[in-house]
Amino acid sequence: MKLLHIDSSILGDNSASRQLSGEVVKAWQAADASAVVTYRDLAADAMSHFSSTTLVAAGTTAELRNAAQQHEAELSASTLAEFLATDAVVIAAPMYNFTIPTQLKAWIDRIAVAGQTFRYTEAGPEGLCGGKKVVIVSTSGGMHAGQASGIAHEEYLKLVFGFIGITDIEIVRAEGLAYGDDVRNKAMSAAQTQISEQLFAVA
Numbered sequence: 033m034k035l036l037h038i039d040s041s042i043l044g045d046n047s048a049s050r051q052l053s054g055e056v057v058k059a060w061q062a063a064d065a066s067a068v069v070t071y072r073d074l075a076a077d078a079m080s081h082f083s084s085t086t087l088v089a090a091g092t093t094a095e096l097r098n099a100a101q102q103h104e105a106e107l108s109a110s111t112l113a114e115f116l117a118t119d120a121v122v123i124a125a126p127m128y129n130f131t132i133p134t135q136l137k138a139w140i141d142r143i144a145v146a147g148q149t150f151r152y153t154e155a156g157p158e159g160l161c162g163g164k165k166v167v168i169v170s171t172s173g174g175m176h177a178g179q180a181s182g183i184a185h186e187e188y189l190k191l192v193f194g195f196i197g198i199t200d201i202e203i204v205r206a207e208g209l210a211y212g213d214d215v216r217n218k219a220m221s222a223a224q225t226q227i228s229e230q231l232f233a234v235a
Contacts, residue, residue: 159197
């Protein structure tokens, strides 16, 4: 099984989402010895955002692209190919200003591609990535799960992955991390228990 591990926090070693996503991957490898992991750090190796250059590059034949367009085309192609080749994705998604990090959004813009991960039909849009599994590691300083303030965070991620056909989505959540050490420790402990005891438990 091919597993793609994505971190997006800008906090480095101080990141709760990085800590938890790493624990998810380790637990996954323990549960499935065949898991081969590819790691992408979107903060340390940020990709350029979707732009007019991206669109022009996609519509220009390879021999006519300038250097910037060639870079954009190669980035889009490699990012999409990496995603399509995976069976599962672990995504660390901290909340920044009520939404996901801009680095993570840039990655999503490279994999949400008409004709590749979804298509439009007479009956409406159809996702083309069914069969993949996604684990979202959701962290936040406040309490947002199930609230309007969380719509552009967890709910957005479930929406976009559902749109491309992925319905097997699990969330590992640690929230209220800015509410003091006691709340933070309890939230992290609960998330770690979920990872070690529930996430890969066999029914």
